[in-house]
Amino acid sequence: MSTVLAFILLFGALVFFHELGHFLFAKRAGILCREFAIGFGPKLFAFKKNETVYTIRLLPLGGYVRMAGEDPELIELKPGLRVGLILDNEETVQKIILNQKSKYPNARIIEIERADIEKDLFIQGIEEEDDEQSKIYKIDPKAQIVENGVENQIAPLDRQFASKPLLARTLTIFAGPLFNFLLAIVVFIIIGLLQGVPSEEAKLGVITEDGAAIEAGLKEGDTVQAIDGEKVETWTEIVEIVRDNPGETLTFQIERDNENIEIDVVPKEVEGQGKIGVYAPMDQSVLSAFTYGFTETWFWIKTIFIILGDLISGGFTIDAFGGPVAIYASTEMVAESGFFNLLRWGAMLSINLGIMNLLPIPALDGGRLTFFAIEALRGKPVSKEKEGFVHLIGFSLLMLLMILVTWNDIQRFFLK
Template sequence: MSTFSTVIAFIILFGALVFFHELGHFIFAKRAGILCREFAIGFGPKVFAWKKNETMYTIRLLPVGGYVRMAGEDPETIELRPGLIVGLILNNEGIVQKIVLNKKEQYPEAKIVEVEQADMERELVIRGYEEGEEQVNRYPVDEKACYVENGIETQIAPWNRQFHSKPLLARTLTIFAGPLFNFILAAVIFIFLGIVQGNPSDEPRLGKITPDGSAIEAGLQEGDIVYAIDGAEVTSWLDIVEVIQANPEKTLTFQIERNGEFLEIPVVPQNVDGGGKIGVYQPMDKSPLKAFVLGFEQTAFWTKQIFIILGDLITGGFTIDALAGPVGIYASTEIVAQTGIFSLMRWGALLSINLGIMNLLPIPALDGGRLVFLGIEAVRGKPIDKNKEGFVHFIGFALLFLLMLVVTWNDIQRFFL
């Protein structure tokens, strides 16, 4: 696979993992009534932006993450302070639809008002003086009104649309939904692969026949049901494997059923490293029901395995060299991609599980760290001060960014120097 193809595969793969993670946050936030200002894939400068309804959808330059910007998580950047001159655009009922902050001459229909007092969260009202008047007027504000600055509209965030206004359960589900969607994505990939490729079956039936083995020379065919070998009954694929491996270069008589006909076919297993082989793959079951069940079983299995590895890292002594960043994932993706699209999809499922687990770790700035604060709130009956929580997350983000730099440098030395 060319370098260009690998880069495209990496961007699509990592972008899909981030997209589904953020989609989980986004869906549950919208269901809770939280105003989502932006749904972003990547960080840094915007490459693409498209606004629909309340949300700006963006793709940013650096494909190393993403975010959903929910109202109330960060301080509002616009504040209507007393003395500020604004232009108010009203509807027919006299309710404010737009608040023009500058270049007011471009909006001749706007009422020019000097703000005396404004509550844009709970009361949704602006009080102020129109030009040439001394009387304070009261202007009710629509809950979907927008600020307009340099021609760019930003919707206001009433208290009932902010993240922290929602019940504890709704906020918890919104945060947990990101990692949850990563596990769901992994299960969906495993289910798809199970339907398309099939899952290993333990039936005493022959799978694909290789073109250079003794099975094809003897006349065995894919789908043959083996019910006995040398007169000894076999009931599973494992039984067949054990008999073949134990008898290299010895003639074995396979009693098989093929399309309702019973046949006996002599086969001489080849000697490969002291064990017998006849060139037959294990049969694959493509049943959608079985694929559905095994898809979730594989997700649970690999989740457990990753937790075991994390436990070994902690108990065995944590080292930076044991971690891989975007560069390491890129290098591994390049290797996996060379083995085909299905291997790349399976690799994506494992990365999705890993992303879900990493985000659930109780580390500030990650989803797990935010869930810890919500858990503390549940115990003490009131939230921790937003400024204190924000400071903890800021420190956590700074440390994670530093760790990412170190891990990336290690990856570059490991794979490219």
Template sequence: MSTLSTVIAFILLFGALVFFHELGHFLFAKKAGILCREFAIGFGPKVFAFKKNETVYTIRLLPLGGYVRMAGEDPELIELKPGLRVGLILDENEVVQKIIINQKSKYPNARIVEIERADIEKDLFIQGIEEEEDERSKVYKVDPKAVLVDNGIESQIAPLDRQFASKSLLARTLTIFAGPLFNFLLAVVVYIIIGLLQGVPSDEAKLGVITEDGAAIEAGLQEGDIVHSIDGEKVTKWAEIVEIVRDNPGETLTFQVERNGDVLDVDVVPNDVEGQGKIGVYAPMDKSFVDAIAYGFTETWFWIKTIFIILGDLVTGGFTIDALGGPVAIYASTEMVAESGIFNLLRWGAMLSVNLGIMNLLPIPALDGGRLTFFAIEALRGKPVSKEKEGFVHLIGFSLLMLLMILVTWNDIQRFFLK
């Protein structure tokens, strides 16, 4: 696989995982009435951007994450202090639609007002004295969707009821939890698609795809043959066929199979592969809709349990940090998996999606799990932790996370490129 193809596969794969993660945050935030200023895939400089309704959708240069910038999570825009001269664009009802901070000359229809008092979060008004009028103070009502214009850059104001912090504890918790949840749902959907297109492994005593260079095709076995017995021993499950073949490398086995209503005896000599018998047959596949749905959930649950077991080994010392992989390892693995076919690439993506969801649920500051931990503390004590304390913890956590990422990335570079 060429380097360019690997890069494209990696960007598309990782971008899809991040997109669905952020989509979960975004949809639940919108449902809660939170103003979402930006939906971003990637970090760093903008590569592509467009605005629809209240949100700017951006693709940024570094495809290693993403975010939904919600109102109230950062300091809100510009404070309108007394004495500040602004331009106001009003509608036909004298309600403020735009507040121009700089470059007022570019808006000839704006009313220039010197602010006496202003509140664009709660009461939504601006009180001030208009130029070229008498010295009487006037109060202007501000539209809840009014826009601040600063040096040509427009930003919608965020009344308190549109800010993240103003929402109920349940709404905030669901908004943050939705990101990992969508990663799990993505994995379920991908496994269902695999089940529908490729089929779900079945435990029937039936032969699946026959390889072109195995003992089965040499003996004359065919895909779809139903196996009744092997050397006179009755079999009813695929696992039983595998066990008998595995335990008899190099030995002649007589398969009694049913094919198109006829019963045939076929002698097969399993190849000896590192002491185990192999005949070159895959498990039968079932493409039923019900089995595909079940496969989506069971496979996702399998990986959730597996990843938690690995995390437990990491804590107890059974799994070392040197074995962890970062973006470089994911890139290298994606190249190998992509070469083995689209279905394996889909499985790899689904497993990574589960992994991303779990990692974000861990109680690590700066990640979703860290924020959910603070929400749990808020529920127990009846009031939120101060923004200053929470922000400090997230800053420390983010710094340690970046340090870990640097360490893991360096391990990856040594493992894959400095051998």
């Protein structure tokens, strides 16, 4: 049960911050965000605040921000349609009632002659009580259309995603992966502040209880000046000497409490390498923690790109990929190894999610950014129909790949 909870919280946090990036930049650009969703499928929980419905859905495999203009608008007000209007004191339309008009006794009933709820924001029609009087009503930019008791805010053109400048659209889409990288930086900084940052000082960190170091009498905080008369100045040099001499007696010249002493240590052989059971010294400074957040994130970004390059050059195989089941199994193992390792694993997953979304694959953020790049080169966007078709094919292939990867993961981890 604890693993399930850890997986849900971990994966949910990654998705939340990814979608939060899209959401905040969309709001900053003035785009109407209809829904902020974590998960897919049926709603488990929902509430509305201001213009946006916030939902948690059944399948915790992703999330989305539904922005006005990305999909065809839901309502079209055609001539001849009878609707109810809720007006304010200035006769400006606040609500347009499509059905169940009897539930709104104060609604003014009209038969539509013409209407524009995107550009000019008006509705013209003949009132029910006066068949000969046609009147034009101004529509509030935040007016609601009510259908079957459900309210949906209209989306004027200036609130729709496609109407925004190319830069604003690009930043809105790029912000999702960006927030994944920022989350990783913050997590690594937290680890650095709480646990410390591995230092290159030639000092001994935490001593394990069953290693050669504690048996020989070495202590945490000892400064290593030389090993077998060979001067050492960094932690890496200590590790290399110990690693290359399993089973051999090494004389450590150390400084402890302002005294110079020598201690003989025999590294134990572990998988052909020497080990003495000592961790690297930790730097507890705030500056080092902040530096660590950026350097560690950059290290994993480079590492993941190297792995992707190896996959491409070596050929794709289904075993090279891992889906939600593999992430769950790995999370279970990492969670058992301690809280800080779980945090580190979450940061690495966040970086991976950010990079994967930036790949130029249709239906992912990188695919959409690719179309924006084409638009910048052409001076005009690709038609919605062509772009939508490409994204549909890409989404279908991604779903197929996920099914294959998930089945492969189930076989690997549960059907051995």
